Amino acid sequence: MKYNRLALQLQREGKKVIRLTAGEPDFDTPEPIIASALKAMKSGKTRYTPAAGIPELREAIAFKFSEEYGKHWTPSQVVVTNGGKHALHLALMSIINAGDEVIIFTPAWVSYEPQVRLAGGIPVFIETDDSFIPDIERLKNKITERTKAIIINSPNNPTGAVYPFHILKEVAELAIKHDLYVISDEVYRHLIYVGRHSSIISVEGMADRTILIDSLSKSHAMTGWRIGFAIAPENVALSMVKLISHTTSNVNTPTQWAAIDALSFDTSYMKEEFSRRREYVVERLDRLGLPHSTPDGAFYVLLDVSAVAEDDTVWVEELLMKEHVATVPGTAFYAPGTVRISFAASMEDIKEAFDRIERFISG
Ligand SMILES: Cc1ncc(COP(=O)(O)O)c(C=O)c1O
Structure with missing residues (x-):
């Protein structure tokens, strides 16, 4: 600033x-997405929606991810949020109790630390290796009885690093062993120039403990629309929806309808x-x-x-x-x-x- x-x-x-x-x-923002929002507004889609988002959008997101990863997510595990940032905040507020430790790999995006603190948690920073990839030995050494979650962000802001699948698997093994949540911030997942994106949520046993964060901000040039979502274990998704319903209420309605079309728009x-x-x-x-x-x-x-x-x-x-x-x-x-x-x-x-x-x- x-x-x-x-x-x-x-x-x-x-x-x-x-x-x-x-x-x-x-x-x-691509013209057809703008047209979808206008159409929604003109056809009276201007009222409150359920706090978690319109069922059509939650279904479209659950379907897309289930298809992509060959697993099964239900619409009730999808929470529609005001961008990825809001999804991260809700996730942390839902799982963190006072004094819980949350691991953050550095270099790191600026909002993780304040969001962990807002939720009453204690950030624990771990420097990545020379290639800006998590160092598994360092991670092992920093996990304590108070560790509750690990935040990962691949592709990464600010380094552009993309974590290889074998590293995600090793992080997953530790998360399972120590009964931890992983918050996987994948808002840049569509922007990969070398290799393929892999998500930790697709690792065996991780769907029950991963909160995947995504948004249309970066992938669809929609930063100002404020539309993102989380895919979470059912109980976490429920808590996140409770928080939404007593704070922001639903994401603005025309944007949600436009998001359905955006999901299938080729960017x-x-x-x-x-x-x-x-x-x-x-x-x-x-x-x-x-x-x-x-x-x-x-x-x-x-x-x-x-x-x-x-x-x-x-x-x-x-x-x-x-x-x-x-x-x-x-x-x-x-x-x-x-x-x-x-x-x-x-x-x-x-x-x-x-x-x-x-x-x-x-x-
Ligand atoms: C790593 C990372 N996560 C989340 C966000 C939040 O994105 P959104 O605009 O969807 O809230 C950003 C935005 O800069 C980001 O860089």
């Missing part, structure tokens, strides 16, 4: 600022464009000669600036003030010494930004 504010101030002064800070696709053109940019970004990063993460998924990469800067926040501020390129300090993601670069920006802007970054580093 701070760097966005500074960027806006520079823009007002007439500077051409390039923002590589975006946490959302730079595409517009691979967005992924193809992100993939093209990713290739270019990796090539430019390699030329910089600084270590960086491999963004196999999502639209972020983490650049290690520790060899050229004492403090990532200072580096980010200087890059912005001197070269008018906005990025996000890794400190925000528990990764001091690094900087997050988003490639949810036009190719033209990315090219220009990397020319400026190169000049900044060599200058």
Whole structure:
């Protein structure tokens, strides 16, 4: 937020600022999805719905996941939420008692820690390995009697790392052994450029203890619509619905109807464009000669600036003030010494930004 504010101030002064800070696709919501929402509004779908979401959408989601993973989920295990963030909050509020520990792998997205604390839990941070993949030995050492859940996020924000299936299996084995929940944040699951997405929920024995979080924000360029969902064990789903019914009530009704059509809308053109940019970004990063993460998924990469800067926040501020390129300090993601670069920006802007970054580093 701070760097966005500074960027806006520079823009007002007439500077051409390039923002590589975006946490959302730079595409517009596809026209047919907008048309679905308009149609819903015009046909009177403007009233309250059940708190958990309209049955048609819950059914469509349960069907989609059952088909994808060859398992069976019932609509009653699906909770429709105001984006993935809301689903995460409800999941934590439902399973965490005061003093329960929740494992978070770092670098990590900014909202997990506050959400764990809001639920009365204690965050326990575990650094990932050099490839930004969970280190199973470190995980084993951090599990205690008070551990209640593990949060995983693949594809990852801010590193772009995609966890291999064998790692998910090892996390699953530990979760089963110690009777833990896994909250699997998969909001970037449609954006994978190398290999395939696998979900921990598909590992034998995990459907009973996994709360899968998904949303249409990133996959369908619908960040402002606020539509996401969780797939959870029946008892957890019930608690989440109780919380919804006494707090926000249902997600706005036209969006829910549009979401049914969105689920079957092919957004691979967005992924193809992100993939093209990713290739270019990796090539430019390699030329910089600084270590960086491999963004196999999502639209972020983490650049290690520790060899050229004492403090990532200072580096980010200087890059912005001197070269008018906005990025996000890794400190925000528990990764001091690094900087997050988003490639949810036009190719033209990315090219220009990397020319400026190169000049900044060599200058
Ligand atoms: C890792 C991760 N999880 C969840 C979310 C929340 O997404 P939504 O817009 O669906 O609430 C984000 C958004 O930036 C994210 O990066």
